[in-house]
Amino acid sequence: MHMRPGTGTLKLTTFRRRIDAFVHWANTEADRCGLTGETIPPDPLGNIGTARFRRSLAWHIARRPNGLVALAIQYGHLRTAISGAYASRGRGGIHELIDIETVRAVADTVADVHDDLQAGRGVSGPAARRAIKASATAPRFAGTVITATTAKRLLVNEDAIIYDNPHALLLCHYKRGTALCHRDGVKDAPSLDHCVPGCGNIVRTDRHAIQLRERANALDRAASHVPQPVGTRLRANADRLRAHADTHDRTRITLPEDAP
Incomplete structure (x- = not known):
């Protein structure tokens, strides 16, 4: 039986047509729901291509609620010692975009901590x-052009990187030597879907409380x-969460009044 070359894979022309169809559908739905601010604007350089689509995908994954958890689950292995060869097979550079958008999201988190501290709010943990x-480091992040090379360098800088984990209501200032989220050895990034209470990398803010x-x-x-049995467990979890909040209130620290 004769098989057409490329059977089972999407060619670039087909992919571009599907992206155009998706944009048309998304804009139609946005107009129908009265959400004009959610429409996808025309690309000044022409039709939306695969490069812009990949970058948009990475941006939205990184910034959705629990986005970094999704990155840790779905793409975390791309930054391990396995090498980038696996990622290059069919992902078309998405691993580099994920690194870039992860660093940008982390930079937003660091900036938020900086602003909270400057406003007199506290942190604990x-x-x-x-x-x-x-x-x-927030001002330094703000002036940095994030490229794939810059992202890789920053991601291994344990002193500057703080990950947000809204699912667990905490921040992770990841340090490989004290991380409790890895049971199968030390890794370069946290497993945000496996946060462990009592980990030495945990940080909480007033917002988390x-x-x-x-x-x-x-x-x-x-x-x-x-x-009743389910209700009892839910109330126990509620008590545990309030205990975390009370601990934050008792132990929170702030910047000295004369801090710059």
Whole structure:
């Protein structure tokens, strides 16, 4: 039986047509729902190509709620010692874009910590003092052009990198030697989907304390509508979250008043 070359794979022309169809569908849905700010603008350089699509995909993964958790699960292995060869087979450089957008998202997190501290808010946790020191890198991040080479260099700089984990309501100032999220050896990036209470890399902010209590209240409300065994577990989780918030309030540290 004769097989056409390339069967089973998407050619660039087909991929571009599908991207155009997706843009048309997305804009139609945005108009239908009255969300004009969500439409995809025309590309001044022509039709949206695969390069812009990959970068948009990486940007949105990194900045969605739990986006870095998704990166850790789906793309984390691309930054390990396995090498980039695996990524180059069919991913077309997406691993480099993921590194770039991860660093940009991390830079946003560091900037948020910096702004919170400057506003008099506090941080707590085993890595709180390290996070305060790392927040001083925020101005340096702001002036850095992030390329694939820059991203790789920054991702291995444990002193400057702080990962956000909104699912666990904490920050991770990752340090390989003290990380508890890896059971199969030391890695270059945290497994944000396996955060372990008591890890030496944990940092919490005043915002996290507020969110912990909000989530605890939501669990208490849910507990009143489920059978007793499930309700008991939900209330226990709520108590645990409030305990984390109380610990933050007792141990939080702030910048000295004369700090620059």
